[in-house]
Amino acid sequence: MRVLKLMLKNALRHKLRTMLTILGISVAVVAFSFLRTVVTAWYAGVEASSPNRLITRNAVSFIFPLPLAYRDQIARIEGVETVTFMNWFQGVYIDKNQFFPRMAVDAQTALDAYPEFLVPPDQRETFLKERNACIVGADLAQQYNFKIGDVIPIEGDIYPGKWEFVVRAIYQPRDKTVDGTQMWFHWQYLDERMRQEMPGRAGKVGWYVIRIKNPAEAGRISEQVDALFKNSRAETKTETEAAFQQGFIQGTGLIIQLLNFLSFVIIGIIMLVLGNTMIMSARERTKEYAVLKTLGFSAGHLTALIAGESLIISIIGATLGLLLSYPVVDLFSLMVPKSWFPIFYIEPETIVLGATAALVVAIAAALFPIQRALRTSIVEGLRFVG
Amino acid sequence: MGSLIEVKNVSKSYWRDSFEIPVLNNISLSVAEGEFLGLMGPSGSGKTTLLNLIAGIDRPNKGSVVVGGTDITSLNESQLAKWRSNHVGFIFQFYNLIPVLTAFENVELPLLLTPLSKKERRQHVETALSVVGLADRMHHYPKQLSGGQEQRVAIARAIVTDPTILVADEPTGDLDKKSAEEILTLLERLNTEFKKTIVMVTHDPRAAEKAHLVRHLDKGELQ
C-alpha cells in the first residue's frame, strides 16, 4: 500500500505529461469504440435478423424476379406459417443522393411477418385500405419531416415513370436493433401499373419472406423450397434472413477488413503514447530506482511501482474515453443521414473490448521500462545523469 | 583607465508567493577596463544576481547598468540578446556545454550569431582552443573530457567572440584542486596577456586571491 501512494505521487509528478497521456489514451479509446460501432452497424442487418424468417430469391441473383405463382406452392410446405413477398423499387426521391430502402410489399402479410415494426392499429387500417398508401419508419419521417397525409413523389428507374405515394402510417422500430428508415407501399399498386405499361413484368416478385414456426426446421424447409423449383426457368435460393443479410455484406468485406485493421492500429497508437510516457518517466527516475534498490526494495516492488503507474494512467484514460464515446457516437449519428447507418449504437461488447485493450496496453507499455529498471545496476543508476 | 562597467543605485528583489525578497539593495559599483574583479560573499548574498545584471541576463528593479557606454537596462529583449553576443563571455560553474556538440562546435556556437564565414569561424575557434590548450581535443564530446577540460572549452567559448567583458560564476566550484588551479591561472593569463576585463563570483578564497580586486557582498550590500 505504501507503494500505491508512491505510484500515485509518481503519476502526478509531471502533471502536464500525465494529463496529455490520459487525453491521448481517451481520444484513442473513443476512436476505437467508434470504429467498432461502425463495424457493428455494418453487421446490424445480420444481428437484427429473425431466426423465424427465411428469404427465397432467384438463384441467379437478387435482381431477377420470381413468379407470383410460387407463393401458394411455398405456403403448402409443412412448417411454414406465412409467406409474404416484396420487390426492391428503388427510384429517385429528390436526387440520387437520398438513399433509403423503398419497397413494394404485400402489405397485410408483410406487417405480420415483421412484428418488430410497430404500427398504431388505426394507421394500419387506413394504410391497408388505400391503394397508393405507404408506410415509413419513424427515423425516416424525422429525417424528411414526413407527416401522415404527405405525398412522396418518386421517379422510378427499375420501374420507370413518375410515382406518388401518400403517407398513411408511421412505424416505430421495436428497439434500437430495428431499422427505422424503410418505406413500404402496396405491391398490388406496382403490379397494376406494370400490367398496363410493361405486361412482361407483371406478376413478378422480388423475393419471398417465409415465416416459419420452428427455427430448428430452417434447413429442411429451405431445401424443400429450392427442390420445388429445381430445373424451372427461375430456380430459387432459400436461406435464413441472417445468411441473406450476410450475403449482402460479403461483397464489402474489404471495408470491414479496413475498419478492423484500423482498430488494431489505434491500439498501437495508444501503446506508443503510453509507452513513450512510461519510458521517459522511468529514464528520468533511473537514479531514484537505484536509491530504492539500495534501501532494500525488491525487483517485485519496482515492477509493481512501474506497472502500477502505467495501469493508473491507462485506466483513467480508458474510462474517460469510454464515457466520451457515447456523446461522440450520438453526435456522429446526428450528423450523417440516418439511412446510412440505420442502426448505430455502442454495444456492451465494444466497451469490454476497449477496456481490455487498455489494460493489455498498460502492461505492455510498462514492460520495457521495468526491464530497464531491473537491469540497471545500483552503481550505474546512481551515476546516471539525464 | 576609465571605468568600463558602471552599476548605479541598483536594487533587485524577487517575489516568492506574496513575499518580496530583497536581494540587492541600492548598490553602486564601477569596474575599470582591464580589471579582474572578484565578488565574494556567503550564499544568498546576491553576488550571482549582481553578476547576472552586469551580464545582461537579468534586469534590476531600480537603477542602471552601463557597460562600455551602453545603458543595458534600457535595451529591449532582442537588443539585449544581440548585445550579449557581442560583448559578454560567460563561464558557468557547471560549464553548460551542449552535450550533443563537440568541443569545436560548442566553441563555434556564439560565432554563428556573427556574420563570419565558415573559414573565419574555424580560425577563431582553433585560436581560442589553443589559447586554453585544448587544440588536440577539438573533436571530443563533452562527456569524453574531464571537468577541468570541459571548463577550458567553456572558457574558449567565452573568449571566441573577443567580448568586452568575461563573467564567471564560481568557475572552480565543481573542480578538484589541481584543475581549479589551472583554470584560475588561465583566467589570470586572459587578464594580463589578453587584457580581458573579468568579473568573477566565487566563495573560494584561493580563487579570490588571483583577482586584482575583491569586493564582498553581504545581505545585498557591498562592504
Add this chain to the structure above:
Amino acid sequence: MKIPLKYILRNFWSRRLTTAITIGGIALVVFVFVAVLMLSSGIRKTLVATGSNDNIIVTRKAANGEISSIILNDTYNIILSLPQVARDATGAPLATGDVVVVINLPKIGTKGGISNVTVRGVSPPAFQLRPNVKVVEGKMFTWGSREIIVGSSIAKRFEGAQVGSTVKFGGDAWTIVGRFEAGGTGFDSEMWGDVAQLQDAFARQGAYSTVTFRMTSPDQVETVKQAFEADNRLQQFEAKTEQQFFEEMSQFMSIFIGALGVFITIFFSVGAIIGAMITMYAAVANRTVEIGTLRALGFQRRSVLAAFLTESILISLIGAAIGVFLASWLQLLTVSTLNFGSFSELEFSFALTPEIVISALLFAVLMGFTGGFLPSVRAARLNIVNALRSAS
C-alpha cells in the same frame, strides 16, 4: 535560423528511443492516411480508365446505374440515327446496345460466400468502342451462341469462372470459352456475351440497359447533350461521356472510403500530436539549462522557438516519409470489393498519386507544428536566470 541543424539531429540520437517511438506513431498515422486515400483513388482511377472520352453512354435519367436502366428498341433506333454517331466503312453505326445484369458466383476462399458479378451482353461494335478489351486465353465467343468470355479479375477471384467451365443462369448453361484482359479497367471485373443471347435468356427482347456509341469527333459532347434535350422522345434519357459515367460510378465508394478515412485519421492524428507534444515537452524540460545557456550566449527567443519547432516538424516529416514509403508497397496489392455504384464486384489496386504524397507531407507538418508549438513556446519563454539555475 541561427541554431545549427546538427544540434537538433544529434538530440534525436541522444534520445533515440523516445524519438523513434514518436516517429513510429506519426508513421502509423500517415500510413493509415495514405492507405485510405490510395484506396479511394484506386477505385476512381480504375473506373475513370474504364470509360473513353470518345464514347457517349446513354442511360435512363432516373437510373442509379447500368443495371437499373432500361432503353427500349425504338429509343435505341432513335439514338443510333443521330448525326453525331460515328459510322464504319459500310455505314453501320459504331454503337453497342448493352444488357447489363448481375449474377451470383461463389468467391474463392470465402467458404461458400457469394458475390455479385456483372454480365454484359454486347453488340459486335463493342470491341471497336472498347479496344482495350482483348481475349488473351481461349477464344472469342461465337455470336449467336450461348458462349461467354470472362474478365481476368473474375477468373482469378470466382469459383467456376475459368475458361472451360460452364455457368448456369437464365435457364441455360453458358460455356466460358475465353478470358480477356481490359488493361486494369472495370471491364476486367465483368463477363461478356452476345447481347441477343442475353436478351433472349432473360426475356428482355427489345430492351437494352444502356447504349454506347462513338462520336464523330470528341468535341461533339455538348451537341449530343443538346440533341437529347431537344428531342421529346429522348428527354427521359441522359447522355454522358463514357468516362464521366464510370467516374460517377466510383463516386459513392470513393467518397465513402475517403470520408471515413479522413474522419478516422483526424482522430488518430490527435493521438500522434499528443505523443509529439509529450516528447517535445520532455525535450524542453531536459534541455532547460542548454536553452538558458544558448540564450545567455545571445541567441534570440525566436531562434529557440524555431529550433524546437523544427525539431518537432522534422520528427513528423521523418515519420511521414516512413509512412508513405511503407504505404507505397500497397500499390503491389490488388483488392476487390462490391462497388455500390454498379452493385457488383470490382477489382482495383491501391493508387499512389503525387497529390496524396503532398497531402501526407502537409498533414505531417501540421501534426508536427501542432504538437511542437506549445512546448517550443515554453522553451522560448524560459527565463534565462531560472533556466540556468535549474542545473543544480
